[in-house]
Amino acid sequence: MNAVQAAPGELLMMCLFSAGPGLFGIATTQIREVLGATAPQPVPLAPKFIDGVVPYRGDVLTTLSFRVLLGLERRAGANCVLVLDDEEGGEQFGLAVDEVRGVATVARSSLEPNPAMLDARSVALFDGTCRTPSGLMVRLDPQRLRPSRLAESGLFGFAQAGASGEPR
Secondary structure, eight states: OOOEEEEOGGEEEEEEEEEETTTEEEGGEEEEEEEEEHHHHHHHTTTTTTTEEEEEEEEEEEEEEEHTTTTTTOOOEEEEEEEEEEEETOOOOOEEEEHHHEEEEEEEEBBBOTTTTHHHHHHHHEEEEEEETEEEEEEEEEGOOOOHHHHHSSSSOBBTTTTTTOOO
16 A cells, blocks of 8 residues: 555655755654754854754754764755754754755555664664655654754764864
8 A cells, every 4th residue: 555545544744855865754743844044053062963053933943963963074054944843841943954855645554663783873863764756765753853862862972163173
């Protein structure tokens, strides 16, 4: 049964986006808003995975660099920012990605768990996979991306700007 033929409760709308060569997705119900090209202001002494802060609806939104979380080079200039809700803490945060690629409808039954051979960093970020018309999509759960959870995991380092001699 493909996504189009699945029962309505079985369907899941996924926002597809890219970071580097990978295709990733988050359920559209977990995304509050998609901001266009946005250039965050850097935060001195922040962990490397913090891209910076952006003004958002009269507040300041902490934004994560998904590229850095993946171990890729930080992308210079503006990125697309997904505004996500932290259900546990009631706060919002942003996820800077290279490009939003659209929305795909997938059957819940097509969602697969993470492969057993993933490293600890990938397990901390990824919530499984799914085949889409655009290719293999790695599924993300925003709760795994919460800045406090990433910091507590110890997997993404706290190398501060200038502390290790390398630029943020």
